[in-house]
Amino acid sequence: xxxxxxxxxxxxxxxxxxxxxxxxxxxxxxxxxxxxxxxxxxxxxxxxxxxxxxxxxxxxxxxxxxxxxxxxxxxxxxxxxxxxxxxxxxxxxxxxxxxxxxxxxxxxxxxxxxxxxxxxxxxxxxxxxxxxxxxxxxxxxxxxxxxxxxxxxxxxxxxxxxxxxxxxxxxxxxxxxxxxxxxxxxxxxxxxxxxxxxxxxxxxxxxxxxxxxxxxxxxxxxxxxxxxxxxxxxxxxxxxxxxxxxxxxxxxxxxxxxxxxxxxxxxxxxxxxxxxxxxxxxxxxxxxxxxxxxxxxxxxxxxxxxxxxxxxxxxxxxxxxxxxxxxxxxxxxxxxxxxxxxxxxxxxxxxxxxxxxxxxxxxxxxxxxxxxxxxxxxxxxxxxxxxxxxxxxxxxxxxxxxxxxxxxxxxxxxxxxxxxxxxxxxxxxxxxxxxxxxxxxxxxxxxxxxxxxxxxxxxxxxxxxxxxxxxxxxxxxxxxxxxxxxxxxxxxxxxxxxxxxxxxxxxxxxxxxxxxxxxxxxxxxxx
Amino acid sequence: xxxxxxxxxxxxxxxxxxxxxxxxxxxxxxxxxxxxxxxxxxxxxxxxxxxxxxxxxxxxxxxxxxxxxxxxxxxxxxxxxxxxxxxxxxxxxxxxxxxxxxxxxxxxxxxxxxxxxxxxxxxxxxxxxxxxxxxxxxxxxxxxxxxxxxxxxxxxxxxxxxxxxxxxxxxxxxxxxxxxxxxxxxxxxxxxxxxxxxxxxxxxxxxxxxxxxx
Numbered sequence: 001x002x003x004x005x006x007x008x009x010x011x012x013x014x015x016x017x018x019x020x021x022x023x024x025x026x027x028x029x030x031x032x033x034x035x036x037x038x039x040x041x042x043x044x045x046x047x048x049x050x051x052x053x054x055x056x057x058x059x060x061x062x063x064x065x066x067x068x069x070x071x072x073x074x075x076x077x078x079x080x081x082x083x084x085x086x087x088x089x090x091x092x093x094x095x096x097x098x099x100x101x102x103x104x105x106x107x108x109x110x111x112x113x114x115x116x117x118x119x120x121x122x123x124x125x126x127x128x129x130x131x132x133x134x135x136x137x138x139x140x141x142x143x144x145x146x147x148x149x150x151x152x153x154x155x156x157x158x159x160x161x162x163x164x165x166x167x168x169x170x171x172x173x174x175x176x177x178x179x180x181x182x183x184x185x186x187x188x189x190x191x192x193x194x195x196x197x198x199x200x201x202x203x204x205x206x207x208x209x210x211x212x213x214x215x216x217x218x219x220x221x222x223x224x225x226x227x228x229x230x231x232x233x234x235x236x237x238x239x240x241x242x243x244x245x246x247x248x249x250x251x252x253x254x255x256x257x258x259x260x261x262x263x264x265x266x267x268x269x270x271x272x273x274x275x276x277x278x279x280x281x282x283x284x285x286x287x288x289x290x291x292x293x294x295x296x297x298x299x300x301x302x303x304x305x306x307x308x309x310x311x312x313x314x315x316x317x318x319x320x321x322x323x324x325x326x327x328x329x330x331x332x333x334x335x336x337x338x339x340x341x342x343x344x345x346x347x348x349x350x351x352x353x354x355x356x357x358x359x360x361x362x363x364x365x366x367x368x369x370x371x372x373x374x375x376x377x378x379x380x381x382x383x384x385x386x387x388x389x390x391x392x393x394x395x396x397x398x399x400x401x402x403x404x405x406x407x408x409x410x411x412x413x414x415x416x417x418x419x420x421x422x423x424x425x426x427x428x429x430x431x432x433x434x435x436x437x438x439x440x441x442x443x444x445x446x447x448x449x450x451x452x453x454x455x456x457x458x459x460x461x462x463x464x465x466x467x468x469x470x471x472x473x474x475x476x477x478x479x480x481x482x483x484x485x486x487x488x489x490x491x492x493x494x495x496x497x498x499x500x501x502x503x504x505x506x507x508x509x510x511x512x513x514x515x516x517x518x519x520x521x522x523x524x525x526x527x
Numbered sequence: 528x529x530x531x532x533x534x535x536x537x538x539x540x541x542x543x544x545x546x547x548x549x550x551x552x553x554x555x556x557x558x559x560x561x562x563x564x565x566x567x568x569x570x571x572x573x574x575x576x577x578x579x580x581x582x583x584x585x586x587x588x589x590x591x592x593x594x595x596x597x598x599x600x601x602x603x604x605x606x607x608x609x610x611x612x613x614x615x616x617x618x619x620x621x622x623x624x625x626x627x628x629x630x631x632x633x634x635x636x637x638x639x640x641x642x643x644x645x646x647x648x649x650x651x652x653x654x655x656x657x658x659x660x661x662x663x664x665x666x667x668x669x670x671x672x673x674x675x676x677x678x679x680x681x682x683x684x685x686x687x688x689x690x691x692x693x694x695x696x697x698x699x700x701x702x703x704x705x706x707x708x709x710x711x712x713x714x715x716x717x718x719x720x721x722x723x724x725x726x727x728x729x730x731x732x733x734x735x736x737x738x739x740x741x
Contacts, residue, residue, distance in 0.1 A: 370638050377635045381612050390612050394580075394587035399616060406615040407664055 016202055019209075026209060093148030100141025217288040224280035230273035234266065310493075318494040321487075325387070332383050340376035344369045388428060397427045401434055401452060408450065410442050410471075416454040420519040422465065426495055430454075430467060430515065433488045433499070437469040437511045440484060445473025445509055462518035468510065475507035485511075528651060531576040532557040533564040533590055534609075535583055539634075543577060546637065550644040561589035568597040568604060575651040579634075580610040580617070591617055602626050605650045609634050613658045615665070622655065627732035630656035630692065649692045655735045656692030665690075665738060675738060677719045685712040690735045 208215040293299040351365035384390065392400035398416045405412035421427070434452060441447045453468040479485035479501050489499040497515035530552045534540040537559075544554050556567040560583040568576060582590040594606045607630035608621060621629045630650040636658065637643050646656045666687055678686065681702075688698045695713070699706040713731075720737045722730050 374635045374638055377611075377633075381633075385612065390581075391614050391616065403614045403616040406619075 016205065019206065091148070091152065093144045093151065095148075097141045097143075097145025097148055100137055100144060220280060220283040220287040223276055223283055227273055227277035227280050230269060230276060234269045234273050314490075314494045317490045321491065329383065329387060332379070336379035336383070337376045340372050340379070344372045344376070347372060389431065392427060392431050396421045397430055398454070400427075400431050401454065404431070404435055404438060405450075405452065408438050408442060410447055410450055412438065412450045412452065414452045414454075416452070418454060418456055418519065422456075422517055422519060426465070426515055426517045429491050429495060429497070430465065430513070433492060433513055434467060434469060436484050436488050440477060441469070441471040441473055441509065444477065445471050445475065445507065447471035447473030447507075447509075456519045458519075462516060465513075465515045465517050465519075467513040469513075470508055470510045472508050474505070475503045475509050476505045477501055477503035477509050477511075488513075528574045528648070529553045529555040529571065530647070531555055531564070531567045531571055531573040532578075533559070533561075533567075533576070533582060533593075534579045535559045535581075539579075543637070546640055547577070547644070547647075550640065552644075552647070560584065561593040564590065565593045565597055568594075569600060572601060572604070575605040575607060575647050577647065578606055578608050580608055588617070591620070595620060598624060598626065603628050603653070605653070606630070607632065607647055607650045607656065609637070613661050615661055618657060618661050622732070622736050625732065625736060627655055627729065628653045631661065632656065632658045633660060646692055649694075653732075654692055655690065655732050657690045657735065659691055662687050662690045675720070678716060682712050682716050682719070685709060686716055686734060686738055689713065689716075689731055690738055 204215070207218065290299070347365050347369040351362040351369065354362040354365065389400055389403075391403045396418070398418045401416060402414055405414050422430070438450060438452075441450045450469065450471045453466075453470075455466050457464045457466065477485070479489060479499070485499065485501060492499055492513060492515060495515050495517065497513060500512045501509070502512075503509040528551075530547060532540060532543050532547070532554060534543060534557070540557055540559065544557050548554060555571040555573050558564050558567050562584070564576075564578060564582065567573075576594070578590045578594045580588050580590045582593070591608060594608060598604050598606060602624065603626040605628035606621070608617070609632055610617075611634055613631060613633055618631050621631055628650055630646055632643075632646060636646070649656050666683065675683075684702060685698055688701060693701065695706050695709045699709045702709070713734075716734055717730050720734055722733050722737070
């Protein structure tokens, strides 16, 4: 090891890997969410800038004027014609990468080639300066090359290009790398700056992973700050534009060499600074601006708007299903019990008339009337069971599900731990959801064993009721197909509950329901 | 035979009293709430009681709970529970103490007053009477890997009628077989359900319980 920097950076790398391993799920889901588009859009700008740099370096060397053509063209491409620019970006990045690597390993790596007539102190100063530039340029070129290749490989024309806020958080990483490069270049003194920069990069990575939205805002602010920093650097002598051109014109003690080498670099810095500021101005309304508008009350909170929409939707479903239920009850009563009572009344009236003349016939009619009332009762009983099962009203969800399990023609095991009662509407929704799952298991899956597990977890407040219904049947249940599970899902959604179905062909089928609800300690009083 | 009746609806209570008096029962008390029922059962120690599941004060299953509590204090106190609906869960709770002398019927079984009176007498004599609807649901289940599956179809039929509280002669009549054959079937049922030899009544209760728990 020897060098303390190596150890320090090694530790940081280990910590970074550990962090990634620890938050791997979050990282993966985040990466899936942002997909590859943000890389492309961020990479587009970087790629075009790199292209501008290459063109300027190759064509002008001594004269800054071609840059005045390349720079407006690049800006125009980025802001006025995004689709061609987007197509162009991967190619540009690859080209920039190749040229950069070539430059690094050939010309720039041998500063002696540039020392020219000037000897001594100035030559060594220039050489040292190019050494520091070389490392940064090599890294940048390799990154361009890799990202460009990857983009070309992934390029798909159908990808939509809408702007979403969190993905700009990815910019934080290149920005941090840029800050790192700046730090090293500004003060090429010791290892502490490098270590600090590495630590900052690690922190940026952490923020980008854990808080993508926050890092998007930070990135926007950082872009502006970087642009301003570059602007100051570019316009102030002796290193800035003025200095670069002044030295060439005036032939000051620094000699012609300084200007010849620095001029394209300073031009590039000016271009970069302008583009970075433009990018910052473009990012602000898309990131931190949106938050500011929400905070200032100019714009409704998107989360609240979504919640209102969801509530409106589920309320409509709840009202509709309640109305449909009432219609069903009305129809059942009308066609069932009411009709039976009418028949009963008619039988009794006929019997009444027959009693004096033929008592035998009257007895038969009365027996018929009794039969009719019995059937009416059966129908009423079934109706009541469908509306609100009596055991549910009497004993609550746990016993009602147990009763349901007993009535199921397939072997059904229950594992229920509910130390209290739930809200009645939640109990009813859960009961009917479980009943539907059981019905499916019996009717469609050919299961031999069904297991029902019900638990209530106290956290997060107010708590979550979790119901698992598992059967060992043939599987293949699809909630989108049968309206039963879809109805259950809608009914549960009224309580912010969710339903998940896992049912591969061949089984087993697992149905999981989760409903946020509180558990009251009230139990039915026992005598 | 002295009865205690618990029913909160006045018309039904009076109707039950009239019907049962017509069948020669003596009504010791007719109450309209669960606490009243518990008190009456403990005080009168009737030969049998007819209890509605849903009673005040909470209008849930107070009647059932009061009956079970009374049987806890006086083991084997004959109770016939009536309800607008039947649940296997409640049937199992009633039978859980294995003391027999329990009935569980739908309210509309009262229409057939002769059968109803018979059921009360069966319960008073220590028998078990389960509503045909409870029994039918049990028969509707698919075969399971349990002792009950060892029974033949005929034995299951006999067990079903036994659960409904019918005597051997009634079962014989119903199935068009001799009473001796019924006796043979029931012995076979008891053996297959691993019920140790004891009085016939007790074994019938246990057989029904095994049936319900299957």
